[in-house]
Amino acid sequence: MGMASRISPAELGVMAARWAIREGATEAEIYIHVFRGYSADIRTNKIETVAAIEDVGVGIRVAVGKKTGFSYTTGMDAQRVREAVKRAVKQARAAPEDKWWQGFPEPSKSYPEPGGMFSVAVARAGPKTVLEHAREMLDKASSIKDLVLARGSVSVYTLERAVVNTNGVYRVDVGTAALVTAGVTMRKDGLITPMIYDMDMSRVAIPESDAVVERAAETAKQCTTLYRGLQTGKYTVVLSPKVFAELMEETVLYSLRGDIYVRGRSYYGNRLGEQALSEKITIVDDGAMRGGDATWRFDGEGVATARKVLVEKGVVRGFVFDSYWGRRAGQESTGNASRDGYASRPHPGYTNVVVEPGDAASEELLDGRVLVVHQVQGAHTTNPDTGEYSVLANPAIYYENGEPKGWVPGIVLSGNFYKEIASNVEALSKTVEKAYPGMYMPWIRLNGITVAVKS
Known part of the structure; x- marks a missing residue:
């Protein structure tokens, strides 16, 4: 076996695809993921650990006619990969037929060269x-x-990352x-x-x-002064890029996923080509953005990544698809097959999401009486089908005419994000910031937001 340890991910993928066909699969796709690095962790003013991180594994999808199976194994040991291939084929044989199955994707006509991905x-x-x-x-x-x-x-x-399939993707x-x-x-x-x-x-x-x-x-410094004079009511609120991103992710981005659209659960399902958000909102998913956090030349099933405008000045232009859900919608993959590592099948997901900036300077965002919300807790409890949310704003800083008056503890914001992103948007900042990896957002000013203050 001396050779096996030096085999490249792609070579192992080719071998595994051949084994799958020999086992009786009509087609196969192998995804290999080799993640290695180092991390230093700090807790309470001390370096706690410095550790090597490693996550290596192989995900195998096969089809026997219109029946599919999936299996994975950690590491790149040929024998274990072979066993995983057998498991996947066995699972496919026992699976019910999927009448929508149309096979693994073909290679894309061309692949982007984004740059800024490797140092x-x-x-x-x-x-x-x-x-x-x-x-x-x-x-x-x-x-x-x-x-x-x-x-x-x-x-x-x-x-x-390596993706190999029996339709020529390599x-x-x-x-x-x-x-x-x-x-x-x-x-x-x-x-x-x-x-x-x-x-x-x-x-x-x-x-x-x-x-x-x-x-x-x-x-944190802005939170060292308390402001106690705020009453429950409706307020103009400025959300930080991070909070904006979290609420977007639970609502708007959920509804722009191709699988959610095909299943009839998207809030924008029948609004394609219509204005369903404020005309100040343009949303782009760009898997080929130079130096983007989530930039790759191809997605989780080997389809070329690309830049797509999902919402243009409030008009819904499209959804993100992998090849399976794209075909079910009578469309192509948009290069958005996302994987949670090698242990999951691909599903429609996002790459680099950019909400385009507006034209407001920070003075305009802070004009009048405003609550600036830097972080929230509980965004994941939002109802993605209806857009109803209720989150703890922690912290929210109260401003009057651009002057910070202090941190208001215990504030709860609630409302319907789908409706507010359509009707309550006053301004977006001129700058876009990284909210968290792969999410690039401006600050957003919304009016008439329900704010409950704990007495």
């Missing part, structure tokens, strides 16, 4: 590098009065990434602020870790 420096970065950056974060935190760096991490990794891609996260609190005069999170990610360099701490500290 030798990040690929070579080791435990020493992540440790240095973690120390920088601690130094920055200790230089800021009253600050506790409660949580932090610096990680670097390389991901190699693709390999290698990318790097580095991620820095920080969670801080401040203690002042007996007051403890909420934990403020911030992050940055880059495909080609380690983000400035001290800058991440500094940004989180800026927000």
Whole structure:
């Protein structure tokens, strides 16, 4: 077996596809995922661990006629892959027919070359590098009065992906990434602020870790003054990119998924080509964006990634599809087959989501009486079918004519996000920020939002 350890992911994929056909599959698709890196973790002003991270495995999809099966194995041992192939074929034989099954995709006519996806420096970065950056974060935190760096991490990794199928798809891609996260609190005069999170990610360099701490500290500082004079009622609210992204993900982006659309559960299902959101809203999914957090040359089943306008000035233009749901809708894949690693079948999902910026300067966003919401808890409890949400704003800072008056604890925002994103949008910021990996959002100002204040 001496050779087996040096076999490349793509070669293993070709072998596995052949084994599947020999076992009686009519077609097969092999997805191989080799994830390796290092991470340093900080807890309460101390470096807690520096660890190697590794996640390697193979996902196998096969079809026997119109019956499909899936299996996976960790590692790249040929014998274990062979056993997983047998399991997948056995599962397919026992499965009911899927009348919608039309096979695995063919190779795309061309594939993008986005650039900004791989850096030798990040690929070579080791435990020493992540440790240095973690120390920088601690130094920055200790230089800021009253600050506790409660949580932090610096990680670097390389991901190699290979997709091979019996219809001629044979693709390999290698990318790097580095991620820095920080969670801080401040203690002042007996007051403890909420934990403020911030992050940055880059495909080609380690983000400035001290800058991440500094940004989180800026927000925490605003929470060291309390404002008690707010009553329950309707308010103009400014959502940070992070909060905007979370509410979008649970509602609008859910409804723009091809599988949700085909199943008749999309809020926008019968609104294609119509204005269903504010004309200030344009949403793009761009899997080929240069240097994007989620940029790859091909998706989870080997289809070329591309830039797609999903919503243009409020008009619904399309949905994201993998090949299965695309064909069920009578369309093509949009290059949006998403996988949660090698242990899952592909499903329609997003790459780099960009909500295009507006034209408002921060002075305009903060005009009048405004609540600025930096973070929320409970976004996942939103009802994606109706858009009803109720979230704890933690923290929300109250402003009057651009002046921060203080943190208002215990605020609950509620409403219907589908309706508000259509009718209550006043402005979007001129700048777009990274809300979290793969989500690029402006700040958004909404009027008439229901705010409940705990007395």
